[in-house]
Amino acid sequence: MYQTWEELERSIKNCQKCKLAQGRTNIVFADGNKQADIMLIGEGPGADEDRMGVPFVGKAGKLMNMAFQALEINREKLYIANIVKCRPPNNRNPEADEAMACMDYLRNQVLLVKPKIIVLLGSVALKNILGKEYGITSARGKWIEHKGILYLPTWHPAALLRDDTKKIDFWKDLKLVKEKAQEMGIW
Numbered sequence: 001m002y003q004t005w006e007e008l009e010r011s012i013k014n015c016q017k018c019k020l021a022q023g024r025t026n027i028v029f030a031d032g033n034k035q036a037d038i039m040l041i042g043e044g045p046g047a048d049e050d051r052m053g054v055p056f057v058g059k060a061g062k063l064m065n066m067a068f069q070a071l072e073i074n075r076e077k078l079y080i081a082n083i084v085k086c087r088p089p090n091n092r093n094p095e096a097d098e099a100m101a102c103m104d105y106l107r108n109q110v111l112l113v114k115p116k117i118i119v120l121l122g123s124v125a126l127k128n129i130l131g132k133e134y135g136i137t138s139a140r141g142k143w144i145e146h147k148g149i150l151y152l153p154t155w156h157p158a159a160l161l162r163d164d165t166k167k168i169d170f171w172k173d174l175k176l177v178k179e180k181a182q183e184m185g186i187w
């Protein structure tokens with residue numbers, strides 16, 4: 001584990017630890033405030049993210065931004081990262097070996113940010129962080145405490161694009177996050 005952002009960012013620069021390295025344009029490391037109390041974890045970069053090197057700048061990200069605006073959640077309050085930092089071909093889910101190869105970077109990000117709340121965006125984030133035994137449909141919207149961090153699983157924003165009814169849940173879950181942060185005095 002690296003103790004500074006400089007070392008961590010340098011270590012990932014030319015990463016070839018998994019086969020996703022071959023197809024990437026840019027490594028998508030993170031966005032947001034490195035001192036945030038709230039961290040969001042997605043799945044992996046899509047085409048737009050790969051091109052720009054920034055997470056959640058495509059369609060799903062724009063929808064997520066709309067939810068932030070509606071709920072008056074300032075992006076400065078958040079740190080956003082993904083399970084894998086390189087784009088999986090055709091936006092397929094990251095495979096187990098890829099997620100595992102990339103996990104040290106994410107662990108290091110969590111170690112340096114020290115978030116009090118982590119929002120898990122979708123099934124890939126949920127299963128890779130909290131365990132395969134969790135399912136997003138039953139876990140979403142419920143707090144899970146693990147090693148001193150409060151986790152809230154919710155839908156992946158891309159799922160909202162396919163199913164309008166999930167938007168209501170997603171809005172509700174983000175509201176829960178804001179309320180919890182206020183209650184904890186970290187808002």
Ligand code: URA
Pocket residue numbers: 028042043044045046049054055056057058060061082158
């Ligand atoms: N979907 C994700 O999971 N992460 C991104 O950065 C963009 C889309």
Ligand code: SF4
Pocket residue numbers: 012015016017018019020021027084085086098101102
């Ligand atoms: Fe390295 Fe992660 Fe990219 Fe794989 S996905 S090459 S482990 S940075």
